[in-house]
Amino acid sequence: MPAEIYLNVAVSGILTGLVYGLMALGLSVIFGVVRVVNFAHGEMMTVAMYLAVVCFSAFGLDPMIMLIPIAAVLFVLGYLLQKGVINAFVTGPESTQFLLMIAIAIIIVNVLLIIFGPDARGVQTSYAYDSFAVGPLLIDATKAYAAGASIVVAAALYAFFRFTLIGTAIRAAADNHTGALVVGLNVQHLYAVTFGLGAACVGAAGTMLILLIDVTPALGPAYTLLAFIIVITGGLGSMPGALLGGVLIGLTEAMAGLVFTPSAKSMFGFGILVLVLLFRPQGILGRKT
Amino acid sequence: MSALLSLVDVTKRFRGLVAVDQVSLDVAAGEICAVIGPNGAGKTTLFNMIAGGFAPDGGTITFAGQRIDGLSPDKICRRGIGRTFQLVRPFPGLSVEDNVIVGGLLHRTSVAAARERADDLLRHLDLHSKRHQRASSLTLPDRKRLEVARALATDPQLVLLDEVLAGLRPTESDRMVAVLKALNRDTRLTIVLIEHVMRAVMALASHIVVLHHGARIAGGSPETVVRDPAVIESYLGADTPL
Amino acid sequence: MGRFDIGLSPRGLTLLAGLLVLLIVLPWFAGDYLLTVLILIFYFAYVGQAWNVMMGFAGQLSLGHALYVGLAGYLTAVLFIDLGIGPWLGLLVAIPVTMVVGAVIGFLALRFGVTGVYFAILTIAFAEFARIGFDHLEIVNGSGGLFLPVAQHESVDFWLLRGAPVMFYYVMLAATVVALVLCRLLLKSRIGYYWLAIREDEEAARAAGIDTFRYKMGAIVVSAGMTAFGGMFYAFYYNNLFPEQIFSISRSIELIIGPIIGGLGTLLGPVVGAFLLTGLAESLNTVLAALGVDLPGAKQVLYGVCLLFVIIALPGGVWPWLARRLGLAEKGT
Secondary structure, three states: OOHHHHHHHHHHHHHHHHHHHHHHHHHHHHHHHHOOOOOOHHHHHHHHHHHHHHHHHHHOOOHHHHHHHHHHHHHHHHHHHHHHOHHHHOOOOHHHHHHHHHHHHHHHHHHHHHHHOOOOEOOOOOOOOOEEEEOOEEEEHHHHHHHHHHHHHHHHHHHHHHHOHHHHHHHHHHHOHHHHHHOOOOHHHHHHHHHHHHHHHHHHHHHHHOOOOOEOOOHHHHHHHHHHHHHHHHOOOOHHHHHHHHHHHHHHHHHHHHHOOHHHHHHHHHHHHHHHHHHOOOOOOOOOO | OOOOEEEEEEEEEEOOEEEEEEEEEEEOOOOEEEEEOOOOOOHHHHHHHHHOOOOOOEEEEEEOOEEOOOOOHHHHHHHOEEEOOOOOOOOOOOEHHHHHHHHHOOOOOOHHHHHHHHHHHHHHOOOHHHOOOEHHHOOHHHHHHHHHHHHHHOOOOEEEEEOOOOOOOHHHHHHHHHHHHHHHHHHOOEEEEEOOOHHHHHHHOOEEEEEEOOEEEEEEOHHHHHHOHHHHHHHHOOOOOO | OOOOOOOEOHHHHHHHHHHHHHHHHHHHOOOHHHHHHHHHHHHHHHHHHHHHHHHHHOOOOOOOOHHHHHHHHHHHHHHHHHHOOOHHHHHHHHHHHHHHHHHHHHHHHHHOOOOHHHHHHHHHHHHHHHHHHHHOOHHHOHHHOEEOOOOOOOOOEOOOOEOOHHHHHHHHHHHHHHHHHHHHHHHHOHHHHHHHHHHHOHHHHHHOOOOHHHHHHHHHHHHHHHHHHHHHHHHHHHOEEOHHHHOOHHHHHHHHHHHHHHHOOOOOHHHHHHHHHHHHHHHHHHHHHHOOOOOOOHHHHHHHHHHHHHHHHOOOOHHHHHHHHOOOEOOOO
16 A cells, blocks of 8 residues: 555544544543543543534534533533532542442433434534645545644643643642642532533533544443543543543554454554553553552 | 561662661560651551561561561461551451451461451450441441451461550550550560550560661660660650650 | 441341242243343343452452353353354353453453552453454354354253243243352352452451452452353343444443442342342333333433432442341341
């Protein structure tokens, strides 16, 4: 096969990987701060994807425009979920939290199944078939926009944590729960904000992903798993790690799909996961706890 | 006569901080040895190395003539060293009796035999009436005695007690001291304890080792140690009532 | 979650005995529909109990148990279809193989210090591996599915497990009873005590002389081996196997909901959980059918809600709460 095909597939994989990275970023942020393993992460993303589909088919609103509103809706949902339900279990055994999120995931997937049915739903924008020619590369417009938006959102999140007061407070609470309480921070509220932000990431990622992939309810668990693979590979709790992991997984998936059969591509993801868990559990950029 | 437990130049570093600095000590069989010193002196780190929590960076630990440094905690328990934890760790969801049965099963294969041993120990430690209660529902003093019972159920030759009197009122503390003394006298159980309660240390120990900043600064009989000027300066203070 | 097991009071024991007698004579006056529902209940009670050994007793969370169901199912099925070896003989192969697979996963996880949530994710990964792998495996016809020859309904061949629902009913009932007895014996033995200690506090367990690696491996291997029987039953009862279905993560999750709702770590929890869930599901189906509404996914929403409810309101599970309320619990438990 000519080199261009490899190159194009690789670039395509990297771009998709950036969207994956944004999704995984949300998971990493939630775990890094609230220490909750969000097993409903992919399911939350499918909620965003379906929202985007509805906005498009009912009101003709392009996902790129709906990026911020949908992310905001997911923020509110995440905030309420954390404050209302999850918070009571933050100090409990981690297996209980995990099972709690599994229960929520089951409910989300099947409610979506009831509402939307099992068939795939997608978004057909006017620019769906556009592409940019950059040298030997032919880049899909949708992939470029999606990847670009993901980078912007990730940067905004980074800036938030670095430069705002509330972002700093959250980092403090993550570092030292009791210490934060002692200095008077409303840790419950901060946790809820963080969960909301993680949900917003996933909401943004989902709104972008619908441009690339059609949604079915079954996508939820598949992407939850993918998010975990990315985050564990890149380093749980590391923001750059999530993006790096996303790009890596996007790349390997694309290349594996090209070199081997498409259906076996997720096996590579799992292979990487097992290797990382065994040999470098803190991930590429993670810190050993 | 060679010591039952022998530490030679044991050292432990944590990323540049020397937590334990070439500490040597010998504990004879049947002896009660107290390790004292200010907080942060390295006492619990020392214990953790003896009990197998982590390996020393230097030096050797010998028990009953065999090297035990670097062995895992369960292997060390099987060799005959029992331990309690500074922050008590009973098995919260199990009953008091079941907690001790777990210890007793180390050298007994039948649960019935372990239960017999457990009940015997619980009577000694005054917990028999509470034996069916869940461990998590016990008060702190009771939980401390439970941990001692569980450690004793493994039939150790030597037991490491980490601040087993902390948080106890004087009467409870005296009670525990009496129990430990009786055990040592009746079964020749060797006891090494970390303690801050000087009254208890003086009542129990026949041999005291003092640590400060990770190093051993004094050691010997209680009378000599408490009069040692270095010890008084670093830990006891001139006005400590004894 | 699920601590202290509930001993049975005299009233409780009588009730259990009565229930057992009822279940034994039930086929005489029950229709096939009720039998199939009960078969499903026993199946979930059985595999739930097998999973409970690992999680409820030894504290290791596996979210990939469908791996063992699928492996054993496919193994016994292939042995039957290609070599004419009956399911019971097939188990002599399937159980050891499944235990070895469990041992490998356990070894990898424990030797490399993969615990807690990471361990759970590792188990998911292995199950997914199997799912995708079997999809491409020629010898089992990949994603096309493997079909067992469906025998006559009237002739009951116990040896080849071909026959009417009644036969499957008794097989699964017996298996569930055997599993319960086995688990009770284990729980009351030295192994059981050590498992509970490890579940409660692994470091303290080590300080009491327990070789935690060995006993955790034991739980994983026993759990896998027990589940293998469930796999064989699945294959010979449903007569068709698809990797997408049998290895899927929703299957793995489905089989853990029962024990969690019933009562993790308790002996009767998985049984109570299975009865509750399947009973609720069938009631839901009946209601929906009566309304003429077809809602795929409604059953799972119900499961999710029940799980949520139990986690929030009844963390020890329904069985301990129920037992205490109805006076079925031994005094002091």
